[in-house]
Amino acid sequence: MMRERLTLVIAIVGGISISGAPALSADVNLNRGQRAFGACAACHSLEPDRNMTGPSLAGLWGRKAGSLPSFERFSDALKSSGIIWDDRSLDGWLTDPDRMVPDNEMPFNGIKDARDRAELLAFLKEATKPDAAPQRTAQAPMGGMGGMMGGGGREPNLKSLEPNMQVKAITYCHDSYRVATADGKTRHFWERNLRLKTDSSQEGPQSGAPALVPAGMMGDRADVIFAAPVEISKMIEERC
Ligand code: HEC
Known part of the structure; x- marks a missing residue:
């Protein structure tokens, strides 16, 4: 006191x-x-x-x-x-x-x-x-990637994704993931730099349509966010 x-x-x-x-x-x-x-x-x-x-x-x-x-x-x-x-x-x-x-x-x-x-x-x-x-x-920034600050800031709604964030396929080989997205590109990640997450909320992705979300500043890290845990191993194919 x-x-x-x-x-x-x-x-x-x-x-x-x-x-x-x-x-x-x-x-x-x-x-x-x-x-x-x-x-x-x-x-x-x-x-x-x-x-x-x-x-x-x-x-x-x-x-x-x-x-x-x-x-x-x-x-x-x-x-x-x-x-x-x-x-x-x-x-x-x-x-x-x-x-x-x-x-x-x-x-x-x-x-x-x-x-x-x-x-x-x-x-x-x-x-x-x-x-x-x-x-x-x-008043909060809507839909932007930087929507973390300000009153109740929002992350992008993952139900409607830009093609470069729409994951089409993931393969796993040795210590690497290759993530193919709807814009036709494939990105490589060291397995420790790709995080697999779920979001079952309204803002989470459509089921069967996981999202690739950049993480960190260097461009070498990302999250793949799935609608539910069962999708994770179903989606990832072990192939070199
Ligand atoms: C890194 C995440 C984090 C940050 C930053 C944070 N909080 Fe929290 N806050 C939590 C978590 C987790 C709990 C639940 C803690 C628990 O159950 O012991 C919590 C609990 C609370 C509660 C209690 C809510 C309740 O219903 O009982 C209040 C109030 C609160 N935070 C206010 C704030 C305010 C204001 C700030 C900014 C100055 C802040 N917090 C920053 C994570 C955070």
Whole structure:
């Protein structure tokens, strides 16, 4: 408690010395908060029940921690924490998740600056209100490969694929995969550089039509995303 207060006082003093004005307008707050949400958006959407690495944050205020029925990967630690999410508990969680809930499974170190947290929470409180999510996601980049940042950013919908992403055949020989796509090209990958994944959600590929998605910066890595696990070995032919 004491420590929390101390951090706040320091942050306010720091604010005065840097900008000369401790208070920011609500607008600036929300914009900065939305940008700060970029640190969360790779794992959390703001759309109801659209779960990624982490649970959807839609409708977060007033929710019991670890209770979202559509998210099946909550840690026991979070489920049994008894926390109800509100301004105060979220500020504690974002300061240091591990201190608040030891053994939780959110891979995030926390935000040490009290003003940064306050701005993020001001944005989040608006954006997670039951009727706010659609409006927010409308601003997110749609369909682009870089759609990971911003409010609830989206990855491309794999149901309608560009030909260069439509996998037609995969062969496996020695330590390599060859992936043939609908644009007539065949790409080679070292077996450790090709990841085989599934996505059964609405955004996942059509069954029988897996998607090749580039991964990493160097062009030597990619994911092939299937609609279901049974398709994986059916699709891959061992042939040299
Ligand atoms: C690398 C992925 C990742 C990042 C980045 C991340 N989270 Fe999480 N978050 C998770 C996971 C996984 C859980 C579930 C943890 C558990 O069950 O112990 C979680 C849980 C939560 C919860 C609890 C939800 C509930 O229903 O109880 C909140 C709130 C939350 N995160 C907010 C945030 C915010 C805000 C940020 C950005 C500052 C953030 N997270 C960044 C993965 C992430």
